[in-house]
Structure formats: C-alpha cells, structure tokens
Amino acid sequence: MQKATTLLAVASLAWLMTGVTANQAASPGQAVIVNGTQVMLEFTEKAWLYCYAEVPMEYQLHQCQIKWMRGNEDVDPWSVYITGPQVFSLGRGPHLLHSYLVFYPFVQIHTDVYTCVLTCNGVSIHQATISVLESSVS
Secondary structure (H helix, E strand, O other), X not given: OOOOOEEEEEOXXXXXXXXXXXXXXXXXXXXXXXXXXXXXXXXXOOEEEEEEOOOOOOOOHHHEEEEEEEOOEEOOEOOOOOOOOEEEEEOOOOXXXXXXXXXXXXXXXXXXXXXXXXXXXXXXXXXXXXXXXXOOOO
C-alpha cells in the first residue's frame, strides 16, 4: 500500500487556522494539513509550508523528488536576483523527499492554491493541495 504525501505546515510568527486541534498536531507549532484544506496566515516576515513524502516500495530514493506547484507552474528555487516579496521552494531535487515552500515575506499576493507533488521517474505519484489565504486577524 502506498502512503499519501503528507503536508506539514509550520508558520514562523504566523497565525494558523487549519481546523486541526492541538491533539492532532504533529507537535507544537506544526499542524497536519489535510489534502484540499485551507490555511490562513497573517502578514509575517517569513512563513513556510513543509511537504514530506515516503518513497513508494516500487521505486528507489534517487528516482523520486518533491516539487511545489502554484497553479500549473513550478515554484522556483530561491533567487538572489528577485527583489521584493517572494514565494520560493527550498530543498528540492533527487534524493530529497521533502521541500519547503517559503513566503518571504507572506503578503496578500501570495494567497493562492499550492500543490506539493511527489514525482518518481518524472511521473506524478501523489499530490496534496492547500489553499493559502490571508487571515483578517490582527
């Protein structure tokens, strides 16, 4: 049996409203985000989502990787050439079955639907989608 992609959300200095109780959370400051749900964040200097997956038994580690998508486009790795608010991915590539989606800083233009995709040999194996919204809590 294959394991589904797991999304863990960790938001630095941000308000998380995922509908997950403290008893269901992986640890303080982390909430398991169920595929197809929403997370609401306040403005913050840095916020991130973390995606982790396990290699399906029929594949080897070097055949698989995690990538983040925003709509139909890949979320690019961090770039020193971009100024102003960014959303980028860290820790992606073969042999890495985890990746961070970083909002630097988190602002309204980053509200969107993001998908964490596990690919093996270039084929999408699992994916988990999360809607990132701006919180009105101040």
